[in-house]
Ligand SMILES: Cc1cc2nc3c(=O)[nH]c(=O)nc-3n(C[C@H](O)[C@H](O)[C@H](O)COP(=O)(O)O)c2cc1C
């Protein structure tokens with residue numbers, strides 16, 4: 001499939017952005033639950049004739065605040081934007097998740113960012129979404145504040161058993177088929193091939209050590225071995241590529 005062009009804005013929005021539909025969250029991996037949320041946002045945008053903006057956080061909030069947990073990346077921000085674009089999103093806005101952002105109250109976040117910067121006319125979140133200092137804001141908080149700040153709030157029922165955490169634990173167990181079921185497509189890692197090894201960004205979510213069948217972006221099916229050092233790929237190709245994990 002050809003990648004849809006989806007602009008990525010970092011801590012800013014396009015000049016002259018008018019009212020828009022916003023969907024909010026980390027969206028790591030853009031799994032089937034995220035796709036449900038994005039579908040709802042895009043549907044509202046089309047019905048109202050407004051652009052849809054996906055707002056995401058980088059780095060993962062759990063790397064900055066809260067109890068430590070695995071945040072190995074299922075996707076880069078650029079890959080998230082590519083997948084969101086394929087689902088009809090018009091632009092991705094990346095908010096740097098700093099301690100300063102983490103300290104903002106739900107009211108400040110709504111007033112300064114959602115209403116002030118993004119001019120949100122509608123906000124779509126999953127039923128379990130939290131935001132603001134100590135994660136005190138909920139979809140109900142958004143609904144209440146939205147009445148004052150001029151946006152509607154649309155909480156979406158969670159697709160059961162699908163989360164980025166679940167995909168990460170499938171991968172840790174070497175269950176690339178389970179990861180693909182939750183994602184709606186095979187898990188992809190991106191990197192640079194040289195001398196039969198794929199160099200990936202530190203912090204990339206890899207399946208457990210073992211041998212897998214994979215497919216490079218060029219279409220070649222390849223044997224892949226994940227080991228303590230990283231990823232060995234049986235190919236003579238070199239250069240930047242994606243690698244989809246097809247089966248274990
Ligand atoms: C303005 C703002 C402040 C936040 N402050 C905290 C915080 O103090 N502690 C915390 O654990 N998470 C905090 N978060 C993270 C959220 O609870 C949540 O993880 C994040 O919005 C991503 O939502 P999602 O996990 O549903 O994608 C904050 C988020 C936002 C947007």
Ligand SMILES: Nc1ncnc2c1ncn2[C@@H]1O[C@H](COP(=O)(O)OP(=O)(O)OP(=O)(O)O)[C@@H](O)[C@H]1O
Nearest residue numbers: 025026027028033125126129158159162163164165
């Ligand atoms: N299964 C799901 N169905 C529908 N919406 C979801 C689902 N999982 C998450 N969302 C929503 O998608 C947005 C992004 O959520 P987030 O990236 O935290 O997903 P997550 O899969 O729960 O991640 P993690 O497992 O790392 O906490 C949030 O608004 C969240 O409520």
